[in-house]
Amino acid sequence: MIRPILRHWVLLDLDVLRLWLTDTRVRYAEIIDNHDGSWGLAFDLRWLEPEAFVACSETMRIALEQGIDAVPPLPTAPPRILRPAPSLQDLVARHGGYDRITSEAWAHFHSETKRWMEDVRLDRAEVIPPTKATKDDAA
Amino acid sequence: MSFDSNFRWQMQYVPKVTAILGELPNRLFTQTRVAPRERDIKYNTDVMILPYGGKDVALRLRRPGKGYFARYGLQFTIRSKLDSGAETELAKLRRGLGDWFFYGHIEEGWEP
Numbered sequence: 463m464i465r466p467i468l469r470h471w472v473l474l475d476l477d478v479l480r481l482w483l484t485d486t487r488v489r490y491a492e493i494i495d496n497h498d499g500s501w502g503l504a505f506d507l508r509w510l511e512p513e514a515f516v517a518c519s520e521t522m523r524i525a526l527e528q529g530i531d532a533v534p535p536l537p538t539a540p541p542r543i544l545r546p547a548p549s550l551q552d553l554v555a556r557h558g559g560y561d562r563i564t565s566e567a568w569a570h571f572h573s574e575t576k577r578w579m580e581d582v583r584l585d586r587a588e589v590i591p592p593t594k595a596t597k598d599d600a601a
Numbered sequence: 602m603s604f605d606s607n608f609r610w611q612m613q614y615v616p617k618v619t620a621i622l623g624e625l626p627n628r629l630f631t632q633t634r635v636a637p638r639e640r641d642i643k644y645n646t647d648v649m650i651l652p653y654g655g656k657d658v659a660l661r662l663r664r665p666g667k668g669y670f671a672r673y674g675l676q677f678t679i680r681s682k683l684d685s686g687a688e689t690e691l692a693k694l695r696r697g698l699g700d701w702f703f704y705g706h707i708e709e710g711w712e713p
Contacts, residue, residue, distance in 0.1 A: 465712045466665060468617050470674060471705035473625075476659065476694060479702060483695060491676060498607070499684035500647060503691065504676045516701055517625055530674040536710025 467536060470525075472507060473516040482510065543589045544582065548574040608644045611662055615642065615651065618660060618703055622653050630654030647680045647690045650699060659690075659699035665709045677704040 482488060490503035507526060518526070521533045553571050557563045563571075581587040619636045627634075632655030643650040649660045663673060680690035694702070 463712060464709050466614075466707050467710045467712065468614060468621075468662070468705050468707055470670070470708065471618075471621065471703065472677065473622075473658075474677070474702040474704065476699045476702050480695060480697070483691075493681075494678055496680070500680050500689075501682040502678040502680045504673070504678045507675050507677060516629060519621075525675055530671055533670075533674065536708055538709075539711055540713070 464538070469536075470519055470521045470533070472518040472522050474510070474514050475516050478511065478514040482514065544587045545578070545589050547578050608649065610664075611649050611660060612639070612642070614662055614705070614707070615660075618651065618658075618705065619653065622651075622658065622703075630656060645693070647683065647687075648693055648698065651703075656700040657698070659694065659702045661690075661702070661704050663704075663706045665707045670706060670708055674706060677702070 488505075488509075491506050492504045494502040494504050496502060507522075524533050548571055550571070553563060553567065554560050557567060578587065615637070623634060623636075630653075634654035637651050637653060641652050651658045651660055661678070663669070663678070679694065683689055693699075
């Protein structure tokens, strides 16, 4: 489910900020029209001295140190669960040893592996989570 | 968006902000930390103030929007002009309102 998330934040010391704002050299980055009868000034956090920061989130720390593009994006869709590829380990175990695998079993294994690779390529290998399957079945 | 709806929108995130403040080291606070009751939260025209652990925390959250994080993720904004002519957030902060300024970005993402 897509939800609002608060992971990117900063806590500033207003005493330090007040001093900073009285500095006539301070410039704002842009004027923001909030479309509600109010306007704001936008400032760049990188312009502040370190003592202005009481605390910040991990994503803010990354952004301040490495730039905003370095912050990992939030997932916008559930992680996909793919059907596992045929297991060579299981094949060996089923036949009691690598040398004891029959040619028919090899042929089946290769065929299944090829089919799995084709399903992945064609985006058909996703496993539907049980909760969604149950919901869909109920509908 | 009116100030009332802005207030209601920000109010929904107060528990989350309080939880974040609750994880900060004790030495930052001057009093025992108690989450603010709704009636303790002040909203004076355009500034929401949360009293927490002996600190008055001015709260501002930025709304989510396409491309906003990349464009505004390293900014903070202060309201500087009101059509009504009322005293602005900038003026209030300059004359001493609040001890800390919590500025957060609301994003939208997938969560199970």
